[in-house]
Amino acid sequence: MRECRYCGETFDDEGAHDDHLKAEHADELGPIDRRRLSVDDDEGRVSLRMVALGVVVLLAGVVVVYATLMGSEGASRPIEPTDVGAVHYHGTINVTIGNQSVDFSQQRFQYESTNVDAFHFEGGDGSEWHVHARSVTLQWAMATIGLEVTDETVTADGETYGDDPDETAIVEVNGSPVEPSTYILQEGDHIRIVAR
Incomplete structure (x- = not known):
């Protein structure tokens, strides 16, 4: 129940x-x-x-x-430099914009003017660059001196080269084309950029 x-x-x-x-x-x-x-x-x-x-x-x-x-x-997202002061690399550079070589010995490109530790020129020498950080890409380094580089174009002073069939844009390291956004600068690298 x-x-x-x-x-x-x-x-x-x-x-x-x-x-x-x-x-x-x-x-x-x-x-x-x-x-x-x-x-x-x-x-x-x-x-x-x-x-x-x-x-x-x-x-x-x-x-x-x-x-x-x-x-x-x-x-x-671009690769950013890390560990500033951890390395000290040197390399050479030749940049031609239009038909003129860029003179990196000018004061505006020198460390004293840019205050960029990771990538710079110093001592009035414009042929040798200095890297003082890890993961410094070619694209990042060139941006610090006013050049925007991709694997197909170079932009300087507001003028873009390589986006027109009649123009040339060459971005090389050690004689070979590179992807500037991912190429990490190394000791002894020779950078060559031509835009006309």
Whole structure:
């Protein structure tokens, strides 16, 4: 014999007792009885488990979108010099813009004027560059002296060379074309840039 704790009525079996609870006392049932008797499911309510699952799926989607966007942004982010003062490399350079060689011995290119530690010219010498950091790319180094270089173009004083079929843009290190955004300058490298 089962007795209803809400109204005191008695029942011969469990099934009859459960049916009575659903029919007569659905609004009075505690959370355990509601779940055991599936009262919430019969009323079409959304279960807490379903809400939690929806939140997890939504958060996973946000994480995937964020990672995708940050990953693609990260891929285009330029390489920056690190560990300034950790190395001391030297190399040579020849840059021709239009039909004129750039004279890096001019004061505007010297360390005293640029105050760039990672890449510079010093002592009035314009033929030898100095690198004092790790991960100094050719592109980054040239940007410090006012040249924007890619594997196809050279931009100096607002003029871009190599974007027209009648123009030439050569960016080489040690006689070979390089990708300036990823090429890391090394001891003894010879940089050659021609734009006309």
